[in-house]
Amino acid sequence: MSDFASRLIAWQKSHGRHDLPWQNTRDPYRIWISEIMLQQTQVATVIPYYQRFMTHFPSIASLASADEEAVLTHWSGLGYYARARNLHAAARQIVARHQGVFPASVEAITALPGIGPSTAAAIAAFAFGVRGAILDGNVKRVLTRCFGIEGFPGDKAVEAKLWTLAESLLPEAEIERYTQGLMDLGATLCTRAQPRCGDCPLSAQCVARRDDRIAQLPAPKRKKTIPERQTVMLILRRGNEVLLEKRPAQGVWGGLWSFPEVAPEAVLNSHLQTRFGVQAARVAAMSPLVHTFTHFRLTIRVLVVWVNKPGAAAGAMWLDRFDAHGAALPTPVRRLLDLLD
Ligand code: SF4
Structure with a gap:
């Protein structure tokens, strides 16, 4: 030996x-x-x-x-x-x-x-x-x-x-x-x-x-700059409930429940109306969240949107925000839930 x-x-x-x-x-x-x-x-x-x-x-x-x-x-x-x-x-x-x-x-x-x-x-x-x-x-x-x-x-x-x-x-x-x-x-x-x-x-x-x-030793990998990406997440709130959406099986956080994402250039009110059939009663921005993946860094801008009526969309559900912790959530969504007042 x-x-x-x-x-x-x-x-x-x-x-x-x-x-x-x-x-x-x-x-x-x-x-x-x-x-x-x-x-x-x-x-x-x-x-x-x-x-x-x-x-x-x-x-x-x-x-x-x-x-x-x-x-x-x-x-x-x-x-x-x-x-x-x-x-x-x-x-x-x-x-x-x-x-x-x-x-x-x-x-x-x-x-x-x-x-x-x-x-x-x-x-x-x-x-x-x-x-x-x-x-x-x-x-x-x-x-x-x-x-x-x-x-x-x-x-x-x-x-x-x-x-x-x-x-x-x-x-x-x-x-x-x-x-x-x-x-x-x-x-x-x-x-x-x-x-x-x-x-x-x-x-x-x-x-x-x-x-x-x-x-x-071991020798480090030659440095590559990691690409940056941006997204906007919408935290739709109605009383104590938040809206979660199931993500497609393929792609980032596939199959997990997440706050809806919206393209940074989207017009908020028309997106809310078309996607969820709701209108914003009040909107507030939270501090952006940065999440690093192996291949890129994602900066998440977060808008909290209070709505008056329970809009709905396929693949989405309203959940009590404390119960939402029991769902299969990606880490940034869990962190955002913790930050809600
Ligand atoms: S194998 Fe690692 S811990 Fe052991 S002597 Fe070498 S460097 Fe030190």
């Missing part, structure tokens, strides 16, 4: 994480849900969502038979909603193609919607003891530092090199502990800022530490 693997395994035994709610189980369903939730999301944020999700959808069958609205509602606030839609689609695929039994091979797991090769390998290791390499953001950071790998890890050539390296380091046995050890080390010691090298089991062999290059 490589020094790298044996040190990591020994460290995981004594210093790794052992009591997270998705550990100490071989249930692939529980492991799968946790792995998807943990993508781009911190453990502390995930735990309450995970526990609520597992209470509502305790099995593949219950997730597959739920409607998408319910799944999105229980995901609401975690962000990256494609993850929830893919989970739901994958559960249905497992029922349809695998008789409801989670597949055990990395290839079959990777064929499910929303599961990349690293996540598939992690699930296969934890649930079935299958030997395979993982390579998420944390692991890329550990490997680039420990082995002094140059270049941005998201570049194809660098990533290919990291996969080869990750596969060459795999131990013959104890794959679960090794995989968990890599994850734990990346999350708790070899953090992006101020890694705790003094406590690290790999410090004796770490190139970045030896060459004083920790701040330069």
Whole structure:
């Protein structure tokens, strides 16, 4: 076994994480849900969502038979909603193609919607003891530092090199502990800022530490300016109620409930009349909200519009503004609801 693997395994035994709610189980369903939730999301944020999700959808069958609205509602606030839609689609695929039994091979797991090769390998290791390499953001950071790998890890050539390296380091046995050890080390010691090298089991062999290059590795992506977009949201109010509209399945916040959007150049009163059959009794502007997506930054101008009569439109509903929190909402809509007086 490589020094790298044996040190990591020994460290995981004594210093790794052992009591997270998705550990100490071989249930692939529980492991799968946790792995998807943990993508781009911190453990502390995930735990309450995970526990609520597992209470509502305790099995593949219950997730597959739920409607998408319910799944999105229980995901609401975690962000990256494609993850929830893919989970739901994958559960249905497992029922349809695998008789409801989670597949055990990395290839079959990777064929499910929303599961990349690293996540598939992690699930296969934890649930079935299958030997395979993982390579998420944390692991890329550990490997680039420990082995002094140059270049941005998201570049194809660098990533290919990291996969080869990750596969060459795999131990013959104890794959679960090794995989968990890599994850734990990346999350708790070899953090992006101020890694705790003094406590690290790999410090004796770490190139970045030896060459004083920790701040330069992994190399950052070449900077691109992020595009700016603008929109206007209308918070239609009638007494304590607000109007929410279901967004189309495709596109930003697909399938979630949102305040209606209007083009910045639209004439407000004629839009209200045509779209909802209402007229504004009073209009007030709230401070704009800025929401950053992976690929662009959205500035949301917000108009609060009080109306006198209950206009309606297909795909829209009036809800008590406190009850509205129970709907599947994108984060900015939730923030705006909190800001209403
Ligand atoms: S010695 Fe420091 S930089 Fe190197 S792997 Fe360990 S924590 Fe990361």
